[in-house]
Amino acid sequence: MRKLFIITILMAATTVVYAKCRNVFVEMGYQPAQVDAKLKEVFNDVFRGPNKVYFEVGDSMGYVSDIKNHDARTEGMSYGMMIAVQFGEKDIFDRLWRWSKKYMQHQSGNREGYFAWSCKTDGTRNADGAASDGELYFITALIFASNRWGDNTGINYKAEAQHILNCIQPKEYTPEPRKGGFPGFGGFGAQQQGPQKMYLIDPETKLITFTPDGFGNRYTDPSYHIPAFYEVWAKWADDGRADLWKVCAQKSREFLHKATHPVTGLNADMCQYDGSEMQMPRWPGMPQPKPGEKPRRNGSNNFRYDSWRVPMNITLDYEWSGADAEWQRGYGERIQNFFYSQGVDKFVDQYRPDGSLPEENEILQAGGFRKLRHSIGLVSTVAAASIMCKHAKSKEFVDALWNAKHEPFEDGYFDAYYDGLLRLFAFMHLSGNYREIIPQK
Structure with missing residues (x-):
């Protein structure tokens, strides 16, 4: 009896305090045991399986x-x-x-x-x-x-x-002296x-x-805007800057209103601080357009790999703070409506913000391939946005994620890393396991 009492006390002492989040999988008909097993499987794919990273x-x-x-x-x-x-x-x-x-x-x-x-x-x-x-x-x-x-x-x-x-x-x-600049931008700092x-x-x-x-x-990257994180800093960083971090959270929310397209919900990969299109300088020595030649569009102004994270980041703020819930619900349904119009099982992973397809020279390559795909990383983040949505379409996105297989494409391309991590984050969100961790009493 005494041993049982000690074990109980130890368990209580290590109990983690979380802010409560919804288990959308269960709400949509999946059994709790199924969800727990699937979450464990996806975690193991990233950290312990044959394709671990x-x-x-x-x-x-x-x-x-x-x-x-x-x-x-x-x-x-x-x-x-x-x-x-x-x-x-x-x-x-x-x-x-x-x-x-x-x-x-x-x-x-x-x-x-x-x-x-x-x-x-x-x-x-x-x-x-x-x-x-x-x-x-x-x-x-x-x-x-x-x-x-x-x-x-x-x-x-x-x-x-x-x-x-x-x-x-x-x-x-x-x-x-710079050692290896950021991809595509290393020379600019010099x-x-x-x-x-x-x-x-x-x-x-x-x-x-x-x-x-x-x-x-x-300039900035819309996918770096996670207001919920600043709220965490304001509550528990204890660095004397709580008021600053609250302002940063609000400014990021205002920025996301401007950076996301009013019809499609899509956003550019990078943009100016006012949410407008990225303006790249033309440094001396860079090729100039020939007379009559149509200027090449800056691909950074398209919705592509970094951009995929924005629906999930907005979802996180919706769950953790609820400070911009009305706009966020509208955004969630707007972006799901766009991808629904493209086909839940067919939409591709790069678009211009207005929803049109990029030209070939605008497509950002990955792993040596320059190709549009139905990528599981984007399938994941769009599904995570279902937490914000009330329309019936959201279940189709959740089901699509649940049933999607993370495996190589026919041409051999496989991204265990980025696709795998975004898939895991989405399963954490939708199972109620991506939460604010509150200090122990």
Whole structure:
């Protein structure tokens, strides 16, 4: 009896406190046991199965790899940490954090506290610069780890989050020679001379940058806008900037109103801070249009890989804060209506924001292929938006995700990494397992 009492006390002491989220799968007729088994299966596909993207290194580290690009990215590392803390996988979380801190995070210099966005799987940096969404996820995942496990189990999670928050504040710096720029944009930063400003959040608009320095801090990526994360920082970061983070959350919501098309709900991959189309500079030496030639459209103004995340990010804010619920419900039905019009099992993964198809030279390639596909990553995020929707169509999207097979296409293309992670996030959302983790009492 005494032993049972002790076990009960220990279980109570480790019970995690969550904000409640809906299990949409169960609401739509799936059995709870089915949903639990499916969620476990999808998690194992990413972390433990034959097509896993998570790999352990020695006794204490691990990384998530973008297999098709042979690297580890702050995107995948921070996603992995967020998933691990949601599932209570402390060993995975700690391994990913140790690898990120050792190989990715700058410990001194201009970029102190920031993370090199891409490394080889042996830890060698492919680039020194940061992609701002990585920092966003690292901070939030660390705060949740502090809330869930405390800060006395070997890693002071709260202190690590606060260190990044302190380092991302605006500062002036002198550019260092660039090592491997961000894909497609590495040369632009090199064009700027003299002292520059570095900041994760643009100090004027309070919107997140595409990259915190160089050309990348002149514009933004709609998929980096996750107002719910700023609300988490305001509640539990304890960094003295709660009012700032609340403003950032509201500004991101206002931005998303402007950045999403009023009819289709689609958004550009990247855009200006006012939500308008991305204006790319034409640097000296770049080819000029020939007389009478139609200028090439900037493909960054299309809905494509990064853009897929926006429906799920808006869903997250709808679930966690509800601060913009009326607009978000309308957005959810608007974007599902568009994809429904394209065919629930047929829509492709890249469009112009008005819903027209891109020309061939606008299509962003992946894994050596330049091709439009019915990608499971987008199937996943559009299905996740069902949480916001009241129309009957939403069940068709949920069923399509449930029944979709994550397997190679006929031509051999397979993305275990990005498609796999977005699929897992969507199953977490729709099963009620992507939640705010509240500090233990």
